[in-house]
Amino acid sequence: MDKIIEFKTTLLPFDGAKKLVNANNSESxxxxxxxxxxxxxxxxxxxxxxxxxxxxxxxxxxxxxLENVSGPNKVKCIPSGSAEGILNIDWGASKDFVRWVENALSSYTLEEPQR
Structure with a gap:
């Protein structure tokens, strides 16, 4: 995955960040x-x-x-470093990492994430 995933939310950036930090488990x-x-x-x-x-x-x-400087409340997810080998294959690892954010903020999401 080499793309930034972006979506809008009803939460202010500080509130969204707090939810993500609190939703984090011992895997990350x-x-x-x-x-x-x-x-x-x-x-x-x-x-x-x-x-x-x-x-x-x-x-x-x-x-x-997480920002609301350029308009409505936005969340931007940028995965990196999960790929291996010369072909840069990550076997879905980055998608799982981004999905964790989407799930943690799903109750506050205004639109489907742009992929």
Whole structure:
């Protein structure tokens, strides 16, 4: 998967980030989090998670950007590092990682994620 997955949500970025951090299980490590309040109700959050995938024998990361600076509340998921070999095959690992975010925020999603 080499594409950014994006969807709109009813949650403000700080609230969405809190839900994701609280929904995280022991399978993923939260490596980094950053929150900015830009005033006028504008917020941006960055979360970076890492997970080991048995199917690829390696670790993959997922960068999640939650923002409402450029319009409505958006969640952007950027998976990376889960592929193996010269053909860059990840055996669905990155899709599973992104699906975790989609499931955690499904009650607040306004539209289907763009793939």
């Amino acid at each position: 490590d939260l490596l980094y989090k950053e929150y900015y309040d830009l005033g006028d109700g504008k917020q941006i959050c960055t979360l970076v998670f890492e997970r080991y995938f048995f199917r690829t024998g390696g670790r993959g990361s997922l960068t999640i950007i």
